[in-house]
Amino acid sequence: MKLNRRDFIKISGATAAGVAVSGLGFDLSPVKSHAQILKTKYAKETTTICCYCAVGCGAIVHTSKRGDGRVINIEGDPDHVINRGSLCSKGASIKQLVENENRLTEPMYRAPYSDKWETVSWEWALGKIAKNVKETRDKGFTKKNAKGQVVNRVTNIASVGSAALDNEECWIYQALMRSLGLVYVEHQARI
Numbered sequence: 001m002k003l004n005r006r007d008f009i010k011i012s013g014a015t016a017a018g019v020a021v022s023g024l025g026f027d028l029s030p031v032k033s034h035a036q037i038l039k040t041k042y043a044k045e046t047t048t049i050c051c052y053c054a055v056g057c058g059a060i061v062h063t064s065k066r067g068d069g070r071v072i073n074i075e076g077d078p079d080h081v082i083n084r085g086s087l088c089s090k091g092a093s094i095k096q097l098v099e100n101e102n103r104l105t106e107p108m109y110r111a112p113y114s115d116k117w118e119t120v121s122w123e124w125a126l127g128k129i130a131k132n133v134k135e136t137r138d139k140g141f142t143k144k145n146a147k148g149q150v151v152n153r154v155t156n157i158a159s160v161g162s163a164a165l166d167n168e169e170c171w172i173y174q175a176l177m178r179s180l181g182l183v184y185v186e187h188q189a190r191i
Ligand code: SF4
Pocket: 050, 051, 052, 053, 054, 055, 056, 057, 083, 086, 087, 088, 089, 090, 091, 092
């Protein structure tokens, strides 16, 4: 059964009206939500944290059980202590981060002084990133500070994590940055 938002509101309204009218006859049997039936029957639920800001609202991600694992819905987590099921307009749109035909699927490179982006292979892009990081880190690595204390830090590279990284991706990302010795590690949610 396909149900859009308008249909759902109509059915919910009709059901509520039915209960109100039959309230005179005291028909208080539990009311089933059609939307919930659809989600739990065909989807797996996973909890996550909205990636957009430091409020840290909880969300439930529904992924299809029909083999492709696609995200079919994301909504506020009613059990989450911060937002109790609500999401702002940004948070309500996070499904678009994964299901969006406008997403880039190949790495792009803009050469120094160029005004154009060009599509490059993943192999080339990862090699270029690794080479740049290695060269820069070797130049800026500090083993000991002015007092002779071991610090093993890198201060000539900074990192600003993407708005499209979720909680778990952020953890892995910062662990990698700190393993390189970076001390300037940020995420856009704190800016
Ligand atoms: S839903 Fe809105 S308020 Fe909540 S974390 Fe996301 S962006 Fe911030």
